[in-house]
Amino acid sequence: MNATFPLGPFEPSPANPILRPRGTGWESANLYNPAAIVVGDRVALLYRAHAADRVSRIGLAWSSDGIRFAREDDPVLVPEHDYERAGCEDPRITQVADTFYLTYTGFDGASAQLCLATSADLRTWTKHGPLFPGFNTWKTLPYGPNGPWSKAGVIYPEPIEGRYWMWFGEGTIHAATSTDLLHWTPVADDDHPMHTPTPGRWDGTLVEIGAPPIRTAEGLLVFLINGATASSPAQVGYRCGQIAVSLADPAAVVAATEEPWLAPTTFEDTHGLVANVTFVEGLVRFREQWFAYYGQSDTTLAVAVSPVS
Structure with a gap:
């Protein structure tokens, strides 16, 4: 199928990094990997940060121009349960009606699980726990975790033929559906991913869903997607491309x-x-531009900007 990718070309902002670690507390060592959403006339970022202990929390920052952000002092999501005792990581966010749906990785020190939290104000969150216990998005690859592992969930805010859709996964990418946005069922088991790495290409080692999709006039949903190559655990390269699915x-x-x-x-x-x-x-x-927010080497936070075509 011929498809036009409507996003881009993006240009990294000359203001980058737009957020850095600060202080001596919970965001003092590293700050990266943000979710983003427009609320009224401002952009809200929910970003991952941690001190030297590497136990991640999620912070909240606001901007009137998409570039300059003012941070709130305290994190809005912190580890509370055993499944997230080593960190609340890598959020993505979608709003449906008056509710914000935040997916994030709960890390217990050994296993990563995709979790869900909901809020009416971005500050007070109700946690709904791991979404896919026992699922391993690396299962079909000859490397990666052997046990339960799931990360990176993005939700489309409109139902498609009566069901909501989520796309998720690190290593490979899978889809899931829901009727209530709280309980999700994978479309296929972990032996049957919908998207896998392409050997020899920029995404040859792993793929991971990036941001929630946008809908095109062609009836496609277009995603920013992260891909990586790795010759060893210390030699990696993460880049970002795009994929599309049909409604x-x-x-x-x-x-x-x-x-x-x-x-x-x-x-x-x-x-x-x-x-x-x-x-x-x-x-x-936002303001007739696309703003794509990204982490830089798991240490600082940046943005790339493109006019709306």
Whole structure:
């Protein structure tokens, strides 16, 4: 199927990094991987940050221009339960009616599980626990975790033929559906992903869903997607491209970019806790521009901007 990718070209902002670690507390060492959403006339970022202990919490920041953000002092999501005792990580966010739905990774120190929380104000959250216990999105690959592992869930805010859809996964990508936005059922088991790495390409080692999709006039849902190559655990390179699915079959990829639109280039992109990482998790349309928010080497936070075509 011929598909037009309407997003881009993106240009990293000259203001990058737009957020850095600060202080001596919970966001003092690393700050990265943000979810983004427009609320009224402002952009809200929910970002991952931690001190030297690497136990992540989720913070909240606000901007009137999409570039300059004012942070709230305290995190809005913190580890409380055993399944997230080592961190609340990597949020994505969608709003349906008056409720915000936040997916995040609950990490217990050994296993990562995709979790869900809901809120009416972005500050007070109700946690609904892990969504896919026992599911392993790495199962079909010859490397990666052997036990339960799931991350990176993005939700489309409108039902498709009576069901809501989520796309999730690190390593490979899967789809799930729901009728109430709280209880989700994978479309297929973990032996049958809908999208996998492409050997020899920029996403040859792993793929991971990026930000919630946008709908095109062609009846497609277009996603920003992260991909990586790795010759060893210490030699990785994360880049960002795009994929598309059809509203007629949301569990099948119909088009993918052969080259990434974002790759590590700057000092912050190539130096940090995990070097050579540009990792997108937030995308908003704001003031007739697209703002794509990403983490730089798991250490700082940046944005790339594109006019709305």
